[in-house]
Amino acid sequence: MTAVKEYDLIIIGSGSGNSLINEDWDGKKVAMIDGGRFGGTCLNFGCIPTKMYVYPASVIARAKDATKLGIEVEHKNTAWRQIRDRIFSRIDAISEGGLDWRKRQPSVDVYEEYARFTDSHTLMTDSGVLLTAPQIVVATGSRVTLPQVPGINLPQVHTSDTVMRIDELPDRVVVIGGGFIAAEFAHVFSGLGAQVTQAVRSDRVLRAHDDTIAERFAQEAPNHWDLRLNHGLQSIEETGNGAVTVTFDRRGQRVEVEADLVLVATGRTPNSDTVNAAPFFDMDDRGLITVDQHQRVLSGGSPVKGVWALGDVASPYQLKHVANAEMRTVQHNLLNPDHLKSTDHRYVPSAVFTHPQIATVGLTETQARQQAEFEGFEITVKVQNMGDVAYGWAMDDAVGLCKIIARKYTGEILGAHLIGEDSANLIQPLIQAMSFGLSAQDMARGQYWIHPALTEVVENALLGLELD
Numbered sequence: 001m002t003a004v005k006e007y008d009l010i011i012i013g014s015g016s017g018n019s020l021i022n023e024d025w026d027g028k029k030v031a032m033i034d035g036g037r038f039g040g041t042c043l044n045f046g047c048i049p050t051k052m053y054v055y056p057a058s059v060i061a062r063a064k065d066a067t068k069l070g071i072e073v074e075h076k077n078t079a080w081r082q083i084r085d086r087i088f089s090r091i092d093a094i095s096e097g098g099l100d101w102r103k104r105q106p107s108v109d110v111y112e113e114y115a116r117f118t119d120s121h122t123l124m125t126d127s128g129v130l131l132t133a134p135q136i137v138v139a140t141g142s143r144v145t146l147p148q149v150p151g152i153n154l155p156q157v158h159t160s161d162t163v164m165r166i167d168e169l170p171d172r173v174v175v176i177g178g179g180f181i182a183a184e185f186a187h188v189f190s191g192l193g194a195q196v197t198q199a200v201r202s203d204r205v206l207r208a209h210d211d212t213i214a215e216r217f218a219q220e221a222p223n224h225w226d227l228r229l230n231h232g233l234q235s236i237e238e239t240g241n242g243a244v245t246v247t248f249d250r251r252g253q254r255v256e257v258e259a260d261l262v263l264v265a266t267g268r269t270p271n272s273d274t275v276n277a278a279p280f281f282d283m284d285d286r287g288l289i290t291v292d293q294h295q296r297v298l299s300g301g302s303p304v305k306g307v308w309a310l311g312d313v314a315s316p317y318q319l320k321h322v323a324n325a326e327m328r329t330v331q332h333n334l335l336n337p338d339h340l341k342s343t344d345h346r347y348v349p350s351a352v353f354t355h356p357q358i359a360t361v362g363l364t365e366t367q368a369r370q371q372a373e374f375e376g377f378e379i380t381v382k383v384q385n386m387g388d389v390a391y392g393w394a395m396d397d398a399v400g401l402c403k404i405i406a407r408k409y410t411g412e413i414l415g416a417h418l419i420g421e422d423s424a425n426l427i428q429p430l431i432q433a434m435s436f437g438l439s440a441q442d443m444a445r446g447q448y449w450i451h452p453a454l455t456e457v458v459e460n461a462l463l464g465l466e467l468d
């Protein structure tokens with residue numbers, strides 16, 4: 001019989017899971033298991049490298065926009081390899097340094113392989129090592145989902161995992177999908193100089209967003225790349241010269257687009273199967289491990305003692321700041337079983353780092369109207385264009401807006417949605433107001449707003465709400 005290694009804590013997944021190990025675990029026995037790149041998705045394949053590509057792409061997009069301001073800037077060249085190497089020399093060093101540091105910690109054993117549950121408190125790694133602990137944290141994240149169409153395995157077809165490490169900027173890129181990743185990469189490749197076609201299977205891009213934002217984005221994107229709605233992916237075929245033909249069904253019509261590279265960005269699946277969670281724990285129909293507000297994993301609806309889950313494997317948000325918040329909950333709860341904390345999922349914001357940027361928090365107008373009708377209250381909505389505040393004049397902006405949705409009688413802010421310059425930063429005071437219960441009236445008139453900063457778009461949106 002193989003001996004079972006005993007630990008105080010086992011963590012599976014080195015993304016947000018890695019941050020769990022603090023000095024409280026010094027002198028104890030911790031197993032950190034990860035079969036992929038140390039540091040997880042955000043560091044190696046996600047938030048960080050994408051935004052390091054977004055930034056130079058946005059610099060170019062802004063420069064191109066500047067012709068209307070009376071300056072002409074020529075984009076002569078994109079040194080793709082220089083950009084790529086700047087990004088990954090930094091990121092790879094962090095990943096490798098982090099792994100090395102963990103390995104040198106006397107209290108931590110690192111297993112660089114995949115592991116699966118054999119019962120609710122025992123795991124077996126790919127090489128056959130058995131491990132057990134009274135406390136186990138599942139932080140195995142999510143992975144790319146690929147549509148099973150002919151040609152999906154061709155070398156010209158990439159996902160966000162591989163596309164950022166390619167050697168040359170392709171001339172023609174087809175991006176499949178209408179979500180976060182598709183939008184951000186359409187911006188990156190078009191900003192850096194490729195000819196981009198983004199194909200969305202439905203009649204709407206960024207469909208989870210508020211209608212006003214999704215519509216404004218769909219109006220603006222075609223100024224930068226070819227946005228095709230109602231294009232269902234059928235197949236990808238090599239044409240013989242290194243390029244591919246991507247075939248779509250457009251409402252019964254066959255449409256072909258030539259490309260040098262195809263980026264498939266059609267969603268991500270929770271890694272609950274890689275860890276064999278289903279036989280032992282409750283799962284929902286999206287493959288998420290079911291947890292309660294304290295991040296305790298459930299089985300038959302009740303918490304399994306000492307088993308926790310966080311991040312993309314247990315959370316529908318698929319956002320790093322949510323994975324980190326859930327990690328902090330677990331970090332506390334592991335050591336304070338009699339004073340459990342809950343994760344605050346009330347106002348989860350997100351941003352799409354495109355040009356223009358998009359940021360959102362709370363209910364969309366449609367959701368707010370449904371809730372208002374159901375619960376019997378009234379809402380008020382204000383859409384404030386950036387072009388109508390002073391800094392917007394300076395930018396000669398015709399795209400940006402701030403939309404705020406509030407309860408009419410109390411001024412409680414229910415949702416806020418921005419598109420345009422610096423939206424991911426502009427939204428933060430609205431997130432703060434919602435999180436700390438500040439009403440629209442108090443937020444608007446209880447503080448100074450620097451004139452003529454772009455934050456005046458938020459101030460004016462608040463003042464434009466028809467509150468009682």
Ligand SMILES: Cc1cc2nc3c(=O)[nH]c(=O)nc-3n(C[C@H](O)[C@H](O)[C@H](O)COP(=O)(O)OP(=O)(O)OC[C@H]3O[C@@H](n4cnc5c(N)ncnc54)[C@H](O)[C@@H]3O)c2cc1C
Nearest residue numbers: 013015016035036040041046047115141311312318319320
């Ligand atoms: C292209 C892209 C851009 C993104 N941009 C943003 C952004 O700008 N902002 C934002 O908030 N979020 C962004 N995200 C989402 C964000 O990256 C994730 O929400 C976050 O990284 C999830 O963290 P996690 O700790 O749950 O999982 P991960 O970081 O994915 O870590 C899970 C780890 O578990 C390992 N693993 C899986 N199964 C096993 C197993 N059975 N045994 C051992 N190890 C296993 C994996 O190798 C992986 O390293 C982006 C994602 C992508 C793909």
Ligand SMILES: NC(=O)c1ccc[n+]([C@@H]2O[C@H](COP(=O)([O-])OP(=O)(O)OC[C@H]3O[C@@H](n4cnc5c(N)ncnc54)[C@H](O)[C@@H]3O)[C@@H](O)[C@H]2O)c1
Nearest residue numbers: 147177178179180181182201265266267268317318351352
């Ligand atoms: N800035 C950010 O915060 C950021 C950036 C990137 C990713 N992320 C996270 O990563 C997650 C995954 O991103 P994503 O863009 O892959 O997912 P997504 O859910 O945002 O979008 C998936 C898109 O693919 C489409 N799709 C699904 N199946 C398809 C098929 N068979 N053919 C054609 N289209 C299909 C969907 O209609 C949708 O438009 C997001 O949910 C997001 O939370 C966040």
